[in-house]
Amino acid sequence: MPDQPSQKDLHFRGQSPNEKILGFYRQHWITLLPLFATFAVIVVVFFFVAINFPQLLASHDSSFFRFIAFFACILLLYFLHHSFLRLAKHHLSVTIVTNERIIIIHRSLFLINEMEMIDLRHIQEVKIFQIGVMQNIFRFGSLHIILSTTSENVLLEFVPNPDFHFRLINKVQQALPNRTVS
Amino acid sequence: MSTLFYLVVIANAISLGFLYMNLSRFRTLLKKSHFEESKYTLLFGFVHPGIYQFCYALNVLVFGVFLILLTLSFS
Numbered sequence: 001m002p003d004q005p006s007q008k009d010l011h012f013r014g015q016s017p018n019e020k021i022l023g024f025y026r027q028h029w030i031t032l033l034p035l036f037a038t039f040a041v042i043v044v045v046f047f048f049v050a051i052n053f054p055q056l057l058a059s060h061d062s063s064f065f066r067f068i069a070f071f072a073c074i075l076l077l078y079f080l081h082h083s084f085l086r087l088a089k090h091h092l093s094v095t096i097v098t099n100e101r102i103i104i105i106h107r108s109l110f111l112i113n114e115m116e117m118i119d120l121r122h123i124q125e126v127k128i129f130q131i132g133v134m135q136n137i138f139r140f141g142s143l144h145i146i147l148s149t150t151s152e153n154v155l156l157e158f159v160p161n162p163d164f165h166f167r168l169i170n171k172v173q174q175a176l177p178n179r180t181v182s
Numbered sequence: 183m184s185t186l187f188y189l190v191v192i193a194n195a196i197s198l199g200f201l202y203m204n205l206s207r208f209r210t211l212l213k214k215s216h217f218e219e220s221k222y223t224l225l226f227g228f229v230h231p232g233i234y235q236f237c238y239a240l241n242v243l244v245f246g247v248f249l250i251l252l253t254l255s256f257s
Binding site: 011012013021024025026029032066069070073074076077080081083084085087088090091092094107109110160161164 | 186189190193197200201204207208211214215216217222223225226231234238241242245246249252253
């Protein structure tokens with residue numbers, strides 16, 4: 001029987017040689033909705049001001065108006081950078097389900113680098129919550145993971161397609177060779 | 183040239199530096215992880231991270247040019 005290729009660090013840093021990725025997800029896009037809504041409002045206001053700019057300049061004190069226009073543009077520039085940093089954070093923060101564990105990574109470009117690992121053998125129970133119209137229409141929800149070892153539980157929020165991930169964790173856990181959960 | 187013009191040029195230089203720093207860091211972090219993306223992992227099911235980077239760079243560059251033109255129109 002030929003040796004299987006090593007999986008070490010193949011998909012993410014810290015992956016062990018026999019660890020296979022069975023699924024992963026990022027938070028549902030609805031978490032970015034406030035950002036997109038703010039962006040849309042700012043763009044509309046910006047175009048409105050830009051179109052009426054000559055009239056505004058004529059009807060207001062020009063030096064004061066210049067200062068306001070400059071300040072508003074700098075704020076908009078800041079918001080552009082902030083939006084991308086938020087998108088990058090959304091893309092880099094992933095939850096990975098492997099055949100051995102669940103890895104929760106929270107990462108931003110410069111400020112945040114958090115990683116949490118849950119051994120599948122220590123999971124006692126998994127609960128799924130999809131409450132409300134929005135969650136059921138847009139297919140997202142929460143997974144509540146109850147651990148057998150500690151009193152602290154893990155809540156995964158804004159999970160896209162939570163049914164699939166619930167079944168996946170359940171299936172992998174059932175397939176584990178020596179489960180310690182009673 | 184007015185003081186405002188110099189302020190805008192400095193602000194744009196800082197902004198471009200920040201753009202470069204963010205994009206290079208994002209690309210470095212993307213290289214460290216390889217996943218098979220699906221409609222449940224990409225933004226809105228199809229938006230690739232390359233599109234974020236392109237839109238970000240385009241927005242900052244276009245807005246920077248606009249800001250300089252706006253300042254020049256004052257004088």
